[in-house]
Each structure stands twice: as C-alpha cells, then as structure tokens.
Amino acid sequence: MTRYDKYYKINDNKYIPGRWHVRMPLHEETGGEGEDEWFDIWQFNEGRVLEIERPIRLPVKPAGVALEYTESMGIPVVHRRVVSLFERLGLQNEVQFIPVEVEGQTEPWFILNALRVIRCIDDARCEEVLYWLPEDNRPDKEGQYRNVRGLKVDPEKIGDAHIFRPWGWLVVLIVSEHVKSAMEAEGITGIKFLEV
Template identity: 70%
Template sequence: MTKQVKYYDLYDDVYIPGRWHLRMPLDDEEGLEELFDVGRFKEGRLLDIQKPIRISMNPAGIPLEFSHALGVPIVHRRVVSLFERLGLQEEVQFIPVEVEGQTEPWFILNALQVIRCIDDARCEEVLHWLPEDNRPDKEAGEYRNVSGLKIDPEKLGEAHVFRPWGWKVILIVSEHVKLALEEEGITGTKFIEV
C-alpha cells in the first residue's frame, strides 16, 4: 500500500511582527498597470516579460523569503535554488523583480500548472459562478468561494506546485516541497493541509 501524498495551501504569514509588506508595481512605473495584471500570474503558463517589475514596500520591514504582493508570491533567490535542487524547473517559472531598497535578487514564483482537483464533497462549502451571475470573465463552474478547501490527490499525478482550476487564488504544494521549505528555514511561509 502506497502512502497518500499530502498537499498544502502555501501562503504568506502576515502575522510575523515587523515584517515587510510588498506593494506593486511602484506608482511611477508608467504603463506597468497592464504588465502587472495579477491575473496573468495565476494562469499556469510561461510568461515573457521584457520590462523589469519594480516592487515597493509599505510599510517597510523585515524582508521575508516568501511573501505576497497583491496575492502574487515573491521569493528570495534561496527559494529559487531550493526548487532547482528539487528538480521543479518544469513546474515553476521565476520572473526577476526589483524590490525597493533591496540589492539581492527577488522573483515572482509563477506556477505553471492549473489542475482540476477540488473535491467539492469534502470541502466545507463551495459556491460556483453561474451564468445568471453575468460575469463573462468567469468560466461556468469556476468557484465563487471555497471554504475548508479539500483536493483529490488522485487527480494530481506527480505535481508538486500548482494552482487548483477554478480557484486560482491559492498556491498548492506537495508535502515534499513543504518539508524542504521548512528544512531550509525559508521565512514567511505558512501552510494549511488541503
């Protein structure tokens, strides 16, 4: 009998005292509103970004190696190195960004997989977008809200980093990735089993 792989919602620990809070893009970045359409970083596809994205802090504080800016994961180069050692280059894209006041390299973590895996029956509550909601930007069946998220591991194959179809506001990682992030001491991470 094989052990069932566990998966976790990986998110930004907003309760770390004195931590930084990232905003983006910087207000003086003319024309970057379209470039930094946060939705494109949640579509599960490679992006070709030519202009550097500059990120501000408000308030400034202690840098975290994993944090969010408008819901988009921003990571330190140590996370990039860890994912490379784990062999996850096919599952993620790291897009360089400049963080205000920082000389070290930082990156957007762009998950390259969106997988239909939410187990509606095991979630506490799910609400779907319906045609009568008149939301042409939403595909029929996408989730309007999910409480107590649970996924079906049988639908994931060998995936280690992905977003769930219909609820792409979260980033899910395998237990293998979770344990590696913890062992490496990556700051700013918080996990909820899904």
C-alpha cells in the same frame, strides 16, 4: 509520489512582528516621463510561461524584516534561496522565476510563477463550494467556482505535481508535502502552510 501524499496551501505569514509589506507590482516607467504603470497580476494565475519585456518593480511599505517568501497582491515573491531550493528539488519544469526589483533590496528577488493548473478540487470535502449560476448574469463564468471555503483537493487527480494552482480557484497556490518539508528544513522565512 503516491496518492497518499498530503498537499498544502502556501501562504504569506502576515503575523510576523516587524515584517515588511510588499506592495502592488509596477512596470518601471522607461521613457523618463510620467509614472510607473500598474502591472497585470492575473497573468501569474494562468499556469503558463510568461514573457515579461519590461522590468517589474515592487514597492515596500512599511519597510521591515524582509521575508524569503512573501506575497504582493497574492503573487508569490521569493528570495534567491527559494530558487536554489526548487532547483535542487528538480522543479524547474513546474515553476518560472521572474526577476523583480524590490525597493530597498540589493539581493536577487523573483516572482514565483507556477506553471501547472490541475482540476483537483474535491467539492464534497470542501466546507462550501459556490458556482456561478445563470441568474448571476455572468455567462463567461457560468459553471465555474464562485467561492470555495475550506478547500480540499483530491490527491488522486494531482499526479506527480509538486506545485500548482487548482483549476477554477486560481487564487490559491498548493505545494506537496515534499516541498513543504524541504522549505521548512531550509528555514525559508515568511511561509505558513494549511493542509488541503
């Protein structure tokens, strides 16, 4: 990979007619009493391997056309074809695939957990960058990004990564042009890319 490679924010394409909508991940209730529990989705933005001890269930409402790449509260949920593609691309060290049960589906589905966080946002090229300031009374966040519009990254800071989250703005998942091209060639459904 060279510093001239392009990078893309990968998104769930919300404008596919008749598509399904995957809801908030839940821990299955295992004791036979009570209801399923909400699942901590923020841990999937931390760039680390996770140990998940209880099954994760994903409700679907409304049901519709299942997409091979979709998002549940911003968390990527992928079909086994995406897992196979990433394995063929040799990206096993950059992602963790966590099995999930998707309502109404019998085939294997997974949460895609990106394992790298890279400090690569190019503040000068972004449309707008706001930081947490002392007057915001959030000392735990002071100096961190509060908002990023028109995200742009500095390719020279990315190195050999093909899939990652940008430090300070972890709500975004970024892939290299190599991964984008491979997903498009494979015909993975549900994806939309935006160059960053």
